Amino acid sequence: xxxxxxxxxxxxxxxxxxxxxxxxxxxxxxxxxxxxxxxxxxxxxxxxxxxxxxxxxxxxxxxxxxxxxxxxxxxxxxxxxxxxxxxxxxxxxxxxxxxxxxxxxxxxxxxxxxxxxxxxxxxxxxxxxxxxxxxxxxxxxxxxxxxxxxxxxxxxxxxxxxxxxxxxxxxxxxxxxxxxxxxxxxxxxxxxxxxxxxxxxxxxxxxxxxxxxxxxxxxxxxxxxxxxxxxxxxxxxxxxxxxxxxxxxxxxxxxxxxxxxxxxxxxxxxxxxxxxxxxxxxxxxxxxxxxxxxxxxxxxxx
Numbered sequence: 001x002x003x004x005x006x007x008x009x010x011x012x013x014x015x016x017x018x019x020x021x022x023x024x025x026x027x028x029x030x031x032x033x034x035x036x037x038x039x040x041x042x043x044x045x046x047x048x049x050x051x052x053x054x055x056x057x058x059x060x061x062x063x064x065x066x067x068x069x070x071x072x073x074x075x076x077x078x079x080x081x082x083x084x085x086x087x088x089x090x091x092x093x094x095x096x097x098x099x100x101x102x103x104x105x106x107x108x109x110x111x112x113x114x115x116x117x118x119x120x121x122x123x124x125x126x127x128x129x130x131x132x133x134x135x136x137x138x139x140x141x142x143x144x145x146x147x148x149x150x151x152x153x154x155x156x157x158x159x160x161x162x163x164x165x166x167x168x169x170x171x172x173x174x175x176x177x178x179x180x181x182x183x184x185x186x187x188x189x190x191x192x193x194x195x196x197x198x199x200x201x202x203x204x205x206x207x208x209x210x211x212x213x214x215x216x217x218x219x220x221x222x223x224x225x226x227x228x229x230x231x232x233x234x235x236x237x238x239x240x241x242x243x244x245x246x247x248x249x250x251x252x253x254x255x256x257x258x259x260x261x262x263x264x265x266x267x268x269x270x271x272x273x274x275x276x277x278x279x280x281x282x283x284x285x286x287x288x289x290x291x292x293x294x295x296x297x298x299x300x301x302x
Contacts, residue, residue, distance in 0.1 A: 002066075002279045003261065004128060004141040007243075007251040008148040009291060012136040013163040020060055023067075023131065026158035027057045032070040037118040043071040043154060046126070049273050059277060064284040065131040069151055074120040076113070084112045127151055132288055138164060139287070143252060167249050167291075169298060174201060174229035174247050176301045181215045181233070182224045187297045192216065193234025193242060201229050237290045245294075260286060 012018070032044030032051070047053035048068045059066040088108050093100055100108070128141040129151060140148040145166070156162055169176070179185070181192055192215045198208040208223060215233065236242040240257040264278040 002128065002276055003254075003256055003283055004130070004139070004287065005252075005254055006141055006143045007254060007287065007291070008140045008142055008145060009167040009249065009251070010138040010140075010148075010152075010164040011167055012138065013165065015136075018131075018133045018136070020058065020065065022159070023065060023155075024058055026155050027067060029158045030154050031057075032072075035072050035074055035122065038114060039074065040117070041071065041073045043069060043150065045154070046070045048128075049276060059280055061277060061281055061284075063133040064280070064288075065133065066280050066284075067129040067131070069127050069129065069154065071125045071127070073123045073125070074117060075123050076116055076120045081109075081112060081116065084116060085109050088112055130284060132284065135288060135292065137167075137291070139291075145248075145250075167295070169249070169295075169302065171302045172201075172229075172247070173245070173249060173298065174199075174231050176298050177230040177233050177245070178224055178228075179301055181230060182221065184216045185301065187300070189238045190294060190297055191236040191238060193236050195232075195234040195244065196220075196230050197232040198223050198228040199231045200227055202227070235294065237294070239286070239289075241286055241290055243290075251291075254287075256283070256286070 027045040030044050031054075032046050033042060035042045045057060046068055047056050048059045048066050049056055051070060057067070085105075085108060088111070089100055089105060092104075092108065127147070130139045130141075131137075132139065138152070140151055142148045142151065152162060152164075177196075180187075181196075194210075194212050194214065196210045196213070196215050198210070200206050206228070208228065210220070213220070215230075231247045232244055234242060234244050240260040241254065243251040243254040245251055260282060263282055264275055267275040267278055269275075
């Protein structure tokens with residue numbers, strides 16, 4: 001499903017990734033190939049449309065590029081490894097008539113992994129990467145920076161160093177969100193949601209998680225006055241999307257209203273490519289506007 005659930009946002013500091021030919025060359029040089037018998041993981045680019053489509057590796061609509069990457073991870077359950085290793089150790093100790101050393105056991109474990117890997121199960125994950133050339137941003141649909149960096153590293157293999165930095169502001173976002181709620185500020189079309197996490201910025205403990213709670217209530221003011229800051233908060237863009245913003249300016253648990261999700265319902269289920277492109281147009285437009293205007297709002301509070 002295309003609709004991003006997370007957004008880790010990077011700001012491009014030059015025009016390296018604004019050229020489609022450059023991007024396409026980088027993608028073609030790192031296409032996905034399945035794991036071999038001894039591989040534990042493989043990652044590479046596939047078409048946004050279908051994994052086996054080698055002709056259309058980038059969706060390009062009005063300066064918005066959509067890419068998709070595939071990751072295969074071989075899964076070997078720990079109990080299976082342990083049982084095979086114990087059997088191998090027992091057999092070797094009986095042959096040698098002595099206990100094996102720690103190093104010998106480690107060597108046997110490597111042999112066990114080599115033996116079992118061809119029979120391991122494969123887990124597949126797909127991740128979306130959106131390059132917004134109009135706003136000079138890369139947005140990765142991932143819930144953590146490590147995964148996002150692993151994806152960007154695939155681009156770097158062909159392009160070299162990428163001049164980009166995670167989206168940031170000059171003042172701690174925790175302080176900004178706390179001021180927003182504490183002073184009951186108004187910044188339409190954004191509305192403070194009913195979920196938040198609070199933490200003491202100095203002691204770093206005493207985490208308070210709130211759900212179905214008026215963030216501007218007197219009860220919450222007590223926590224603010226005691227020195228706690230908001231580290232996560234639900235933000236509602238009343239034009240049709242809401243999300244949890246974290247202190248590192250990542251957007252998690254993004255949800256689009258049904259009125260947006262259903263906008264392309266007239267496109268038949270057999271027209272997958274057409275529906276994907278139509279959904280991408282809507283999603284990229286909505287999220288780009290939300291990111292731009294939310295950034296302006298939090299800079300006002302600074």
